[in-house]
Amino acid sequence: MRLIIGLMFLFFTVAKGEIKVVTTYPYIASITKEIVKEKGKVESLAEGIFDPHFVVPKPSLTIKLRDADLLVINGAGLEVGWLPPLLNQANNLKINPSSVGFLDLSNLVNLIDKPENTSRAYGDIHPEGNPHFHLNPNNIPILADAITQKLCRLDQYNCQYYKNNYSSFKERWDSKIKEWDVRMSPLRGKKFIQYHKLFDYFLLRYGLKSVGTLELLPGIPPNAKHVDSLIDLVRNEKVDRVLQDVYHPQKPANFISEKTGVRITILPHDVGAVPEAKDIYSLFDEIVKRFTQ
Ligand SMILES: [Zn+2]
Structure with missing residues (x-):
């Protein structure tokens, strides 16, 4: 049977x-x-x-x-x-x-x-x-x-x-x-802020530090007090960049950048998030490219 x-x-x-x-x-x-x-x-x-x-x-x-x-x-x-x-x-x-x-x-x-x-x-x-x-x-x-x-x-x-x-x-x-490891290795130890904890696994994998998020908690948008504290954090911790995803508003990151001069890097989190990320290979190619530019 x-x-x-x-x-x-x-x-x-x-x-x-x-x-x-x-x-x-x-x-x-x-x-x-x-x-x-x-x-x-x-x-x-x-x-x-x-x-x-x-x-x-x-x-x-x-x-x-x-x-x-x-x-x-x-x-x-x-x-x-x-x-x-x-x-x-x-x-x-x-x-x-x-x-x-x-x-x-x-x-x-x-x-x-x-x-x-x-x-x-x-x-x-x-x-x-x-x-x-x-x-x-x-x-x-x-x-x-x-x-x-x-x-x-x-x-x-x-x-x-x-x-x-x-x-x-x-x-x-x-x-x-192997290729991505070589390209990412000079960034080891650098500090980043992201809107949401989207890139924690990537940061951890490459020895980069996530020192703050624009969100108060995952899913809770920033308020003015929190943004002010991040401005202090960027200055005190010498944050390398603010990592911005494609779907959250960029206004808080722009404000922090205007106050401190910190750069903003827009990163794709999935295939199709930006035109260059056409498949799983080019998603990572593009993330690595934008980190290393
Ligand atoms: Zn999430």
Whole structure:
């Protein structure tokens, strides 16, 4: 009986011709495309220019989920404000959180910035820890490997193909990491302020210091008193730059820059956040380029 079910399963996926993967964010879609290549269709729900915490759950996103075979999410609470209603409306049993067609990438990495006393009730939107772990380049092959294993489970016929693609990806990625490490090494020890703790994993990976955020807490915008304290911080700590993302207002960073002369660097946090960040490789290429300019 198990063999028959197995054969039916195999027939189902092969007969269908292509696996349909939906991801919550473009960076996950880009990694998945490196593994799936022409054997399936990969789509992201959010766009890179969006605030990843507050994606608008439009009906067009529900349609994407309706016939997906696999849903890959970032997790660690990043989608908690917008994905559940979409999953309810899509009513696709294959991609429910308890189903085989669901993958939460946050289970594969160690989260940093876990708050000790705060909770969502006090306004912190990251009570589980910092969910922006994809900006540590060392985490990318871990995520790609988990996606490969999941694809193998759902589409056994093409498993070796996916594994070969993963090997090629890993090889190319490892050589890119060597390149980025060389380019980033002169910045070691420099201090930065960012709007939101988007780049903590990247900063930690390259020995750079995050000394403050424009937000009071993750999700809580700055007030005048806080901005004044950051102006003092920039002067006292000799902060190298303010890191600005593409979706928060730039006015507070501009004000701090006008008062202190500190430079502002706009960084992409995801594929598509700036035109140069076309895929997972060029996302990191562009971040490194903007840090080193
Ligand atoms: Zn966040």
